[in-house]
Amino acid sequence: EQLKGAVTFEHVSFRYPGMSSYVLKDISFHVRPGETVAILGSTGAGKSSILQLIPRLYDPTEGAVYVDGMNLKDIKMDDLRKRIGFTPQESILFSGTVEENLAWGKSDASLSEMKAAAKDAQIHETITDLKDGYETKLGQKGINLSGGQKQRLSVARALIRKPNILILDDSTSALDLQTESKVLDAIDEYKCTLFIVTQKLSTAKRADKIMLIDDGKIIEEGTHDQLMNTSALYREIAYS
Numbered sequence: 732e733q734l735k736g737a738v739t740f741e742h743v744s745f746r747y748p749g750m751s752s753y754v755l756k757d758i759s760f761h762v763r764p765g766e767t768v769a770i771l772g773s774t775g776a777g778k779s780s781i782l783q784l785i786p787r788l789y790d791p792t793e794g795a796v797y798v799d800g801m802n803l804k805d806i807k808m809d810d811l812r813k814r815i816g817f818t819p820q821e822s823i824l825f826s827g828t829v830e831e832n833l834a835w836g837k838s839d840a841s842l843s844e845m846k847a848a849a850k851d852a853q854i855h856e857t858i859t860d861l862k863d864g865y866e867t868k869l870g871q872k873g874i875n876l877s878g879g880q881k882q883r884l885s886v887a888r889a890l891i892r893k894p895n896i897l898i899l900d901d902s903t904s905a906l907d908l909q910t911e912s913k914v915l916d917a918i919d920e921y922k923c924t925l926f927i928v929t930q931k932l933s934t935a936k937r938a939d940k941i942m943l944i945d946d947g948k949i950i951e952e953g954t955h956d957q958l959m960n961t962s963a964l965y966r967e968i969a970y971s
């Protein structure tokens with residue numbers, strides 16, 4: 732039971748199907764239940780590739796990934812979907828109402844569950860200000876949301892499932908510091924394990940673990956204070 736939310740990578744190497752070069756090279760780490768992990772690194776470093784292995788969008792080429800203490804290969808996909816909330820880099824919203832888009836996270840969610848998640852993701856007020864509120868149509872036949880609004884809606888969709896593990900792949904990049912901090916404060920209350928790709932120092936600071944990724948490898952790992960002391964590269968990022 733105390734492994735709920737644990738994530739372990741054991742010597743994981745990965746190349747995309749049909750490609751000859753490895754994008755992840757011998758990645759190992761252990762994340763304890765409830766920890767927040769900030770993932771930093773330049774574009775193409777492999778951050779998204781690491782995160783995609785957790786909900787099993789791909790399987791590692793070598794090595795193994797464990798979630799809740801179990802090898803991913805031994806967890807049924809349906810079951811895995813319940814444990815993990817994943818918001819990809821590009822928010823995926825479809826032409827439908829706000830409510831329908833939120834319910835994609837959990838088809839039997841009640842309106843009050845949706846509202847609670849939307850409040851936590853700091854998007855509830857935006858929704859209630861829309862002409863038809865939660866019934867407002869999005870996409871081609873409806874209104875277009877801004878990048879940051881789409882991101883918050885995607886986060887709400889992931890929260891509805893009350894996941895043990897939440898993965899935000901650059902899904903808060905369009906939020907201002909204050910809004911992001913409110914969203915993260917609310918996520919703290921879910922007591923889930925959080926992986927967050929970020930470029931914001933304020934987000935890295937609150938993480939239990941920061942992983943600096945470069946060229947498919949973890950090159951530095953530690954808290955903000957530790958890395959400020961030990962990593963010239965991290966200091967460079969921090970001061971930039």
Ligand code: GTP
Pocket residue numbers: 747748750754772773774775776777778779780781820
């Ligand atoms: P940003 O999202 O730009 O910040 O980069 P990232 O750190 O998330 O890197 P990512 O994991 O997306 O990419 C690592 C490497 O894998 C890069 O060389 C990409 O070109 C490559 N890559 C990413 N997605 C795919 C894919 O779907 N197919 C293939 N063949 N290569 C991919």
